[in-house]
Every structure is written in C-alpha cells, then in structure tokens.
Amino acid sequence: LHDLGFEIGNHTQHHENVARVTHEQLTASLKHIDQRCIEHGIPQPTTFCYPGFQHSLGAVRTLEGLQFQFARRGVGPEFPDGGEGGRGPAYDPQSDHPLLIPTTGYAGPKWDFDDLKWAVAQARDGRICVLNFHGVPAVEHPWVSTSQGDFDRYMQYLKDEKCTVIAMRDLANYVDPAQRPQDPYAPIYRRLEAPRDLVANPVANPLGLNLNEHSLGWQLPPAVGKQTAFHVLVASDRQKLDANVGDLWDSGWRHSTQNADVLYRGTAMPAGAEVWWKVRIRTDISASGVFSEASSIKVAALPRPPAPPKRNASAEGGEPNYIEGKIGKAIEFGPQAPIIRIPAYPELRPLD
16 A cells, blocks of 8 residues: 555554553554554654544643644544544644544445535635545445445546545645644634534625625534524635624624524625635523634626616605715705605515
8 A cells, every 4th residue: 555655644553542541552552553664664654543533632642742743533523423424524724733633524324425525515715625434345344334336436526526635644735733722622612612514605686786795604513502693704805804803794793593594784795806704603502602614705706787677766846866875876865855756676675
C-alpha cells in the first residue's frame, strides 16, 4: 500500500479505547506502530485515527507530546452514530483542533450515495469533507463494509465533481497544524448547540426590483429543545461576519419558532456578489445563543426579468408629489396628499 502511494497512519497496536488506557500504555502502543513502519521502510506516521472513534483530552495531550500533526475522530457527539455508517461535521481548520478532526461521513450499510453527496457538499466556505471507508469489503466487520460496486460509484462521483482528494498527511499542504484552540473540545461543545445545515434560496422577483431577496433556513441540532427565537447576521464579507457585524442585515433577536423560509429583510444584496451569513437560536431549554458556522450566498448576476403587466393607478383630490425613493421614485404623503388607488400587486406579498 505504501509503494502504491497510500498513507500509512497510526491506529495503535491493540485497537483499545484510548480513553481507558494510561498515558504510558497509549505511548507504547503508538511507538510500536512507529517502529514497525520503520522496519518496513515506511515513514513514521504523522497522523492518527482513534480506535472505535473513542477519544479523550488525555489522548490528545499524548498525541501532542509525540508530535502528531493530525488525528481523526468519528461523527459524534455532534451527530448520532449507530455504528453502521453515518453523517458527521465537516472539518473547519479555522476552529477545529487538528488532533480532533471530525469525520464527515463513514461508509456502511446505513450510509449510501445520497449521504456521500451530502458530505461532499459540506466542503465549502473553507471547510473540508473527511471520508472514511473501513473496507471494500470489510469482511471481518460487515457492519462497516462497502461493496466494490458502491465504492467504484463513490470514487467516480468524486472524480466527476472535480474534488481534490488527499490523504490525511497532505492536509499539511493546506492547513497549519500549529493553529489550534486552547481548549481542544471547545469547538465540539459549540457545535452541539449551534444551528447547522444552513440553506439560502432565491425568492421569485417578478417585479424586477433589484432586491435579490433570499429565504433562509437551518436545522436545529439534536437535543436542544424547541426553538423560541432566532438572530440572523448577513455581512458583505467573511471578516465582518466573524466579528459579528451584520452590515447587510442584523435581524436582532426575533421571537419565532420558524427555521425555514425566513425572508431576508436587509439591504439589497449586490448582484453577482458573495455574502456571508450565520444564525443563532434560543430554545425552551437553552438560551446560550451559539452562532452557527458561517455560510455563503452567491447572489446571481441575472438580467432583470420582464416588467409585469402595467396596472394603472389613479389619484383623487390632487396631484401626487414625486420624490427620490430608496428604489426609483416614491410618493410623498402629507396633510394635502391625494388618495392613491392602485390595483393589487400580489408580487409585493401584501399581508392582507
């Protein structure tokens, strides 16, 4: 495998739960694999995978002391893990500890092609999709086995999507392993309470106004209770958003259980631009309000749609006074203003 270009990483000698062994036992188990690699002319591993996806702060500190650069964990605790394949978080080098890299998807009987596509879609906004295949097939561990046919299909999809596919060791070409949070588990705790799977969809714009409206939505993390309020920030660049500045829209706390089809109500988004947004929530059992990871919206640069049919308006009791408005012209209403009668425009989504 090494001669074919595959990375040989460290997975310990005995495949024991690292949270249940001493520092000395784990060190000896790791060094055993290092020595075996050296005996076979294989470079000493710089990456690690936690056996059974079990990990602990003590194990992280042991890996730090042995100069490991990257270590991979499973999909939990952020996502449920039934042990037969599952979804997990994408790896965010800006927040995740490099010795607690989450698995975005691992194959098994309960993980299929749709799950692969979902995992690959998480590789955006600087985040990295981490895939795990235990065996093709995993004869001795059928609960995490992948058939040859499925594996071929998965690999073809990665090729068709022009994904950059690398081994764990090659993360060093893209990620600085020295950049790490002081508390290795802080990003995990934040993720457990933060909204996830943010989506933004363009809203139909039949009037042709330059609003570039979007509807926003998000998924609630498990076991946080029922949403009671949300707070959305939309910014013109990532730096502003990271500083919690919503220069395009700062919704403030809005008391609502709605987490889908939330209409953007900020400054008109520039056509063709990329804007960034995030959301936090309060629930009936938690008021912590942890912001989600940042997500981008690529605003379409589309030509203005055809004008809708003209609906003639009429003024009664005088002539209207036209002034400059936020979008085109506006009518100024004062004590002597006439009554303006205009047919209904359903495109303006009137409440009544």
